[in-house]
Amino acid sequence: MKKMNVRLLRMITQHVGQFIAISLVISVGLLTYVSFTMAMVNLENSLNYYYEVSNFADIYVETLKVPEKGVVDVMELDGVFHAQGRIQYDVPLKVKDEDEKVTVRIESLPTDEYKINDLYFYEGTEIKDPNKDAYVYNLFANARNMVVDGKIHPQILGEEYELNIKAFVGSPEFVYLMENEQSLLPAPGKFGVIFVSEEFAMNSFGMNGYYNQILIKAEPGTNLDILQERVEDTLDRYGIKRIYQKKDQLSHRMVYEEITGGQKMAQTVPFVFLLVAASIMVVMISRTVKNDRISIGVFKSMGYSNKEIVIHYMKYCVLIGFVGALIGVTLGALSAAGLAQMYTGFFAIPYLKIRVYPQYLFGAVLLSGAFSIGSGLIGARSVLGIHPAESMRPEPPKSGHRTILEKTRVWKYISFTEKIVIRNLLRSKRRFVFITLGISLTYAIVMVPMFMTNAFGQIFSDHYSEFLRMDYNINFSEPVKDSALNDIKGLVDYRVISPKLEYPFEVEHLWRKKIVTVVGMPSSTDLYRFKNLDGNHVRLPSEGLFITEGLAKLLEVQKGDWIQINTFIPGRDDISVEIIAVIDQSLGMNIYMDLPFMQEQFLEPNIINGAMLTSANPIKDELEDVPKISSVQSSLDLMGIFKEFLQLTLASISVLILFAGILGFAIVYNSSIMSVLERRLEFSSLRVMGFKKNEIFFILVRENMVMTILGIILGIPIGRAMLYGMAETFSTELYSLNVDIPLESYVASGLLTLVFVLLAQVATYSRIHRLDFIEALKNRMT
Secondary structure, three states, X not given: OOHHHHHHHHHHHHOHHHHHHHHHHHHHHHHHHHHHHHHHHHHHHHHHHHHHHXXXXXXXXXXXXXXXXXXXXXXXXXXXXXXEEEOEEEEEEEOOOOOOOEEEEEEEOOOOOOOOOOOEEEEEOOOOOOOOEEEEEHHHHHXXXXXOOOEEEEEEOOEEOOEEEEEEEEOHHHXXXXXOOOOOOOOOOOEEEEEEOHHHHHHHHOOOOEEEEEEEEEOOOOOHHHHHHHHHXXXXXXXXXXXXXXXXXXXXXXXXXXXXXXXXXXXHHHHHHHHHHHHHHXXXXXXXXXXXXXXXXXXHHOOOOHHHHHHHHHHHHHHHHHHHHHHHHHHHHHHHHHHHHHHHHHOOOOOOOOOOOHHHHHHHHHHHHHHHHHXXXXXXXXXXXXXXXXXXXXXXXXXXXXXXXXHOHHHHHOOHHHHHHHHHHHHOHHHHHHHHHHHHHHHHHHHHHXXXXXXXXXXXXXXXXXXXXXXXXXXXXXXEEOOHHHHHHHHOOOOEXXXXXXXXXXXXXXXXXXXXXXXXEOOOOOXXXXXXXXXXXXXXXXXXXXEEHHHHHHHOOOOOOEEEEEOOOOOOOOEEXXXXXXXXXXXXXXXXXXXXXXXXXXXOOOEEEEEEEEOOOOOHHHHOOOOOEEEEEEHHHHHHHHHHHHHHOHHHHHHHHHHHHHHHHHHHHXXXXXXXXXXXXXXXXXXHOOOOHHHHHHHHHHHHHHHHHHHHHHXXXXXXXXXXXXXXXXXXXXXXXXXOOOHHHHHHHHHHHHHHHHHHHHHHHHHHHHOOHHHHHHHHXX
């Protein structure tokens, strides 16, 4: 083995702690890159394969009532491969616990041989008695501990039915099981899907010969926008409530938003860790070159060129990068499969297609190599300025000067030990800045899980406590006269009750379009608390509309603009309405109108399809047998779902905190070790003066505590800037993340950062005790 390589191995063994610490930082970055990149690719491939084998619908049409002839008319359109009618309604489910409220979505099964959104069978047999048998969505069945051949009791139009569970199934339409866009989180024990025969659905819902939905599978290569317009024209006379493409289908959209989020994480987080590792290596190599000044002079006098010596130090960085890459790529490849499995279990994708993609593994190694080589070259560049003859004598110390503090009377009241701390901090300005910035970055990364937990908590708190003021939302299965409120008033105990009208319409501005729910309510109601973007309370106008901030950004509109609302209701024209205010709504996208104005424009006076009320007592039992009530939603139930979700996020929060800990530990540990090696003569002199090893150790601790406090202070604005960027990047059409972190989160982030710094200090304790102070003095004197 060449002598230079022997020396390289000796360098590694002498500084094995630093070697491992930097390697861990690199491995965390590459672990994140490989695992998230491959997991997202595998997840997307598995999802697309599931869509392919199940004939996932390209267009969904929700109607008031469409006969079988309407489905045939759609089938005959150019670009339509197949179309199927079905019946879909949400109804309550009778369970043993009378206080527990469960909603199920009943869907009719097609009679055609070619099935759109075909079901995946987990276990069970096919339906034998069309009026008694049903399939149950697998996640819902597991959450409620159901068994095949068991019983299930949906309540349809006030009448309870007993159905036999013949099989547990999955559906591509419910990969992410959500009741609606306002739910945000899945609740498999509270909401599920029951698949019944078309015969049973028509009889029980009174839809003989009619459907309220049509699924369309398009010919390959068909322009879906043009096809959607043809379908609208064909079905317009039947009354379309909503028509949308698969890209806007709720489950599909949620899964792809998760995939997009994972891809963004794979593109950002690794570079943070690699940049930090590269910075540590640059500082470490530059200081090593400075300490090896005499040895480098000897090498040059023996005939070694600048290139060979630079490569010698660069190899040290390359070996760190190689070890970090080996660990990160290996763990990333192993965890990618587990991460994909976790996602497919969470998203209920029965087909898991796991592959290892060599291009990503190779890319991670190249990434590590590029950062390592660059760090080595930058750190070792001072080799070029070392001349053999000059290097034989020690480098002259830098000329000192009195600091501003020393020129004041305060200086004489500062203890000798504190004077050492202050002078060293001001003497090593680069190290001071580097460690302070590193700690601030650690603090900022620790803030991320605190932000995510608080952000989702704030979304639900703002939406269900501040924005929505009602306790219950009642939805009717079809539009009714507002006199139906009198029936509800006679059945339940309430404080405030208000009618509402909700319809999905297509809103348009210039070339931008979006199907959203338009909500009509009396302008005098206090069950919605509207705030504009300035935080001021506003009340619905008698004409015009309110639009949510997320929808305003999507359509690129503002207060005072006019938008067009396209209605699918027969006999009603599209209208243009002025935006009176853009309101702050953290969850969902909606348009709000005064109820009489909406009735006049789109329907007829006194027509509603729901109600809102506040009540001190549970009301679901009193309303479960009322005809034409399809569902009763409780705000408390939705908040309970969120609490379950927060418990599930603890694992991911722990991982993020661990990554931040590795980052902070590596920065402080490496800097402390380099400081100890550079200051051996200083510490030896202190030993001669009577300082104990523990006292010298605590001098280092004090120095790092000063930098830690400054780093935490600096980390607050850095963390907030990072979180504002995350909020902008990760906000979706369904929710908006607001950076509003409480004081306790700042304090918790600071305490965790302090713990990571102290752990690094404890790791340097043994190096102080093993340092041969007498030998350091002898070498310096020699």
